[in-house]
Amino acid sequence: MGHRRVIGDLRVQVLMRRGGWRSWTILWPDGAVYGEADRFLQKHDGSGTQRTYAYLLVDHLRWLEREALDLGSVQLRDLERYMGLVGAQVNGPLGVPWRIGKRPYGHETLKTAAACLKGFYLDLAVLGSNAELGRQLALTRLPSRADRNRALLGHVKRSAPANPLAPKVRRRRHPKLLPDGARDALLANATTARDRMVVTWLLDGGFRIGELCGLHLADLHLRERAACAQARVPHTHICHRRGNRNQASAKTKYPWALEDGVITGGLIKRVSPAMIHTYFDYMTSEYPTAADHGMLLVQLTGLGRGDPWTADAARGMFARMSRRAGLGHITPHQCRHQFATNVLDAADGNLLIARDAGGWASTATVADIYAHIDIHDPALTAALQTVWGER
Structure with missing residues (x-):
């Protein structure tokens, strides 16, 4: 904590581990490890959370350097001030926004930053540093129904952790969907069979881009009654792997196994005839036979021809394709939003069907984001016209 440097000295360092997976830590410019940060990040080793926490934490530690604050002297009001600065879009009572020249944190990033900072300072408190701040952060609240449902023996649960740094709860309703005619426009402007396959699989399967780029050929069971015996219809297994060469991985971490050359487990998703058609078109026309x-x-x-395609490269392709199609900037995740909305509409609002089709962990997420009346719904229009005296 006495290791002083000028602002901007701290950096995130990526470490390559045996087996092809990566981990992240924070270093000083002379190569010395920031011990307190490294100890906290090691608790999340092997997960995608570690990378996110590393970049959020290094930004906070740089701010501490600018403010001449030591870890042992940080108070709750300092953390509240920091959270206000990273989310600020304009100058305010707390001063100029931190991360000047960069986009302020959005609501979801602020929630993640709050969880990171709370965990970091609670970890320090356990080691005997800044125990008062640890006491202020270790708040609890009454458990919600969702807390009880997630917990083993949830009916006896009496409290749940609270975070005084977290932003106020905000409902994420009305996600950004695709414009009308986007599917045909995107397919018409795809220049390769691979790109047409990506568009089709995103729209018909509701994949996250990391899931799609992390798929192995062994994960695809595109015929009826496949050897895994876990689904009678064509499907794919989404398996979380840490050692993919392109570093793409599925967000969900369901257990899976390779047994006698056959993948079992993971998150199972059905595939459409169009998905199968674009797959065979891609495999027979463009897939390199030398890929190992x-x-x-x-x-x-x-x-890099023949190397695994990264998620960032896929996002870049999607952005270029959407601009050529005259659709503006469209992201792969908008296809997932569109997929969920379409499934809910077709299933008459059945949350269980939408949850399993998209691979969400709970129906609460689907209900919070997607399960609402569309603003153009005829029933809503009729109700408003009645209220307005037009019917």
């Missing part, structure tokens, strides 16, 4: 990694999506040009 077994992953589905590959780079088609350049020095």
